[in-house]
Amino acid sequence: MSLLKDQINLEKLPKHIAIIMDGNGRWAKHRNMPRVFGHKNGVTAVREVSEASAELGIEYLTLYAFSTENWNRPALEVNALMSLLVETVKKELKTLNDNNIRLHAIGNLSKLPKKTYDTLMAGIEDTSQNDRMVLNLALNYSAKEEMLLATQRIAEKVKSGVLSSDAIDYSIIEDHLTTSGMPDPELLIRTSGEQRISNFLLWQIAYSELYFTDTFWPDFKRDDLYQAILDYQSRERRFGKISEQITTI
Numbered sequence: 001m002s003l004l005k006d007q008i009n010l011e012k013l014p015k016h017i018a019i020i021m022d023g024n025g026r027w028a029k030h031r032n033m034p035r036v037f038g039h040k041n042g043v044t045a046v047r048e049v050s051e052a053s054a055e056l057g058i059e060y061l062t063l064y065a066f067s068t069e070n071w072n073r074p075a076l077e078v079n080a081l082m083s084l085l086v087e088t089v090k091k092e093l094k095t096l097n098d099n100n101i102r103l104h105a106i107g108n109l110s111k112l113p114k115k116t117y118d119t120l121m122a123g124i125e126d127t128s129q130n131d132r133m134v135l136n137l138a139l140n141y142s143a144k145e146e147m148l149l150a151t152q153r154i155a156e157k158v159k160s161g162v163l164s165s166d167a168i169d170y171s172i173i174e175d176h177l178t179t180s181g182m183p184d185p186e187l188l189i190r191t192s193g194e195q196r197i198s199n200f201l202l203w204q205i206a207y208s209e210l211y212f213t214d215t216f217w218p219d220f221k222r223d224d225l226y227q228a229i230l231d232y233q234s235r236e237r238r239f240g241k242i243s244e245q246i247t248t249i
């Protein structure tokens with residue numbers, strides 16, 4: 001039984017947690033192992049954190065698994081990451097269904113290799129009826145690109161007369177992002193000691209609490225998640241108001 005878990009206030013859980021999983025390469029390097037070994041162990045952390053999140057009652061867990069910039073890595077590593085994704089989705093499908101977890105993905109998905117795309121879509125389809133938690137993988141994702149594509153789609157609608165430019169408001173923009181329909185993350189975690197956003201969910205994290213930890217992603221376990229949530233719960237979320245105006249987070 002985890003002592004940290006017991007301290008979490010289940011009434012004040014974030015609905016949506018987003019994680020920048022960083023440090024797989026360095027974790028492997030410390031062990032004199034190839035970077036891919038780090039990614040493989042990163043999958044163990046994905047499993048553990050997904051389980052822990054679902055058990056707590058988190059509704060959305062978004063994991064930054066592959067950015068548009070990650071294509072610039074050596075081909076060997078890119079291919080290994082794509083294979084790992086296919087392998088993991090296939091292997092974990094039963095567990096996802098047994099635990100009533102719905103798989104979802106955001107990013108420029110149609111540009112993924114066909115096998116990755118097809119496996120991902122099959123996983124999304126096979127788990128579409130599950131409603132306990134959404135496990136949302138950001139793949140070939142770039143927040144700037146997401147906003148650019150949304151702007152282009154909105155502009156097309158204005159051009160064709162489907163939408164008036166006066167009608168464009170925050171909700172119209174949100175409807176055209178790949179996170180459409182999801183609440184914004186209240187908590188964003190980044191592992192491995194880096195303190196950057198790296199083009200992740202720029203619109204959606206406008207009011208997110210940021211939590212940075214030195215722990216490398218493969219070492220990030222249940223207690224690390226609980227610690228992050230406890231830290232989040234200890235903060236006062238003011239959304240621009242003053243302390244006296246806040247009653248609940």
Ligand code: FPP
Pocket residue numbers: 021022023024025026027035039040042043046063064065066070081084085088089137192217
């Ligand atoms: C960052 O570590 C990690 C990634 C770019 C990939 C994350 C992928 C996984 C955890 C495995 C696949 C995930 C799923 C959901 C099946 P890094 O390589 O940037 O580490 P470094 O900063 O130490 O080099």
